[in-house]
Amino acid sequence: MSDIKKAFDHILAQRDAYVKAEAYYDGHQPEVFQSQRWNRIFRFENADFRFNFAKTVVDSVLNRLEINQVQATTQAANRFIDRVFDQTDIKIDINEIHRSALIHGDTYAIVWPDMTGQVAIDYNSPLTTVIIYDQENPRIKSFAAKMWQVETETGKMLKMNLYYPDRIEKYQGMGDLEILTTLPNMILTETVTNPWSEIPVFHFRTHKPYRDWET
Secondary structure, X not given: OXXXXXXXXXXXXXXXXXXXXXXXHHXXXXXXXXXXXXXXXXXXXXXXXXXXXXXXXXXXXXXXOOOOOOOOOOHHHHHHHHHHHOOHHHHHHHHHHHHHHHHHOEEEEEEEEOOOOOEEEEEEOOOOEEEEEOOOOOOOEEEEXXXXXXEEOOEXXXXXXXXXXXXXXXXXXXXXXXXXXXOOOOEEEEEEEOOOOOOOEEEEEOOOOOOOOXX
């Protein structure tokens, strides 16, 4: 099985569970009542009566999460880390990373230079991103992928980046992600050198290797 197919299958297999988790956090799941009387009272779609306990649980933990310190082995590295964490947008992304990890059980950060050459740590949703781990040693990343949809003049286009320690492969193919059940024909459009010898995608999770939504 190709790496593109592995990433595609994993993202689609988990998608519904992640969407359901978001709905619980946003309070869009229907209320369940033990009493038939209460069911009759609140059975109308426009009823705005709702107890959103899921959001309370997530936010109470999120408010207690804070990065106290990141320390390297050299003074130069520590100064670099301090400069990175002084960037305001990174602090915003870190908050979103923590929130998404608590909601979905999985979320990702992609670390890569931005347009100005500065290191950027960007939040990426588990609805679009995945890390595929080595089957023998689940602590080792085999590769990572990000898949998303764009609109073009000829229709909807699926894009996918595959991240390896030495390169990033960029693919695209026509197809609607909302209705896709099989992988469309994906064409390699660009290969970017990765000079860091590290897959630049990092997994934040509440379970290993992934949240088991069947339990």
